[in-house]
Amino acid sequence: MSTKGLENIERTKKYTNDQYRAWFRENGIPKSYNPVVHLSFNLGTLALLLGWHLSFVTEWNWKVFSVLAFTLVLGNLVVFLIHKYPLHKRMKIWSFPYDAHTVEHHRYFTHENPVYQSSFDFYAVFFPWFVVLGFALVAQPLFYFSTKFIIGNELAHVFAGSTAGYFLLYEFVHWCSHLPEDHFFLKVPWLKYMWEHHRVHHNPRLMNRYNFCIVYPLFDMLLGTHFKGEMPRSSDEDHYQDVRENLRQNPSGAPVESTLQ
Ligand SMILES: [Zn+2]
Ligand SMILES: [Zn+2]
DSSP: OOHHHHHHHHHHTTOOHHHHHHHHHHHTSOTTOOHHHHHHHHHHHHHHHHHHHHTTOSOOOHHHHHHHHHHHHHHHHHHHHHHHTTTTSOOSSOOHHHIIIIIIIHHHSOSSOOOOOSGGGGGGTSOOHHHHHHIIIIIHHHHHHHHHHHHOHHHHHHHHHHHHHHHHHHHHHHHHTTSOTTOGGGGSHHHHHHHHHHHHHTSTTTTTTSOOOSSOOHHHHHTTOOOOSOOOOOOHHHHHHHHHHHHHHOOTTSOHHHHHO
């Protein structure tokens, strides 16, 4: 993280959630940000990949459905691992996931205020466009070519397409998890369940230990990270301490100690 990033953490540490949002809208979101372009690119790219790959299916048989079911489970595990580790444990080699997710997304949305206020806030909800571009240009060919020689051309397309479909589902359910509680989408029990599941995850005291799944809670349940019981009291200070501890462990060469003391 740059010295400026560190200064910003110090500058905003005493801000209320509303003050932080106002500050971030002014200083963190580019003036040129256009939510329609952002969403069109992210969702359009993923939907096109899904549709294009599935257009290679000649017969919807049990093999195709088995690959789809496999990806649905694998996607849950992969999201669990990415969310639990690079997004919540700052890495020396690549701190961007932690800085974008824990430092910004978790400061912008808390368990007390998980709801976005306008489409301008989508900047802090959806993945950055270049992550989706990287997924399309690097991950997708990798998924297709690495499985083609094992399961054949058609099923490799199904596998690659379904990973794009899972990413799309992730973006949708995560967006639903930041909707107002009375939104009509949340009349769907699955989406309401995940809304509450994710709200608990946004408690700064729980965020690095519980509720990492987004689409459905399978691996939280299997691996003991599904939070049960009364939510603890927590504050922005807990978030600050988490960031400070992660920066202490992985400062990425920046003068963290002098800035944070
Ligand atoms: Zn979130
Ligand atoms: Zn998180």
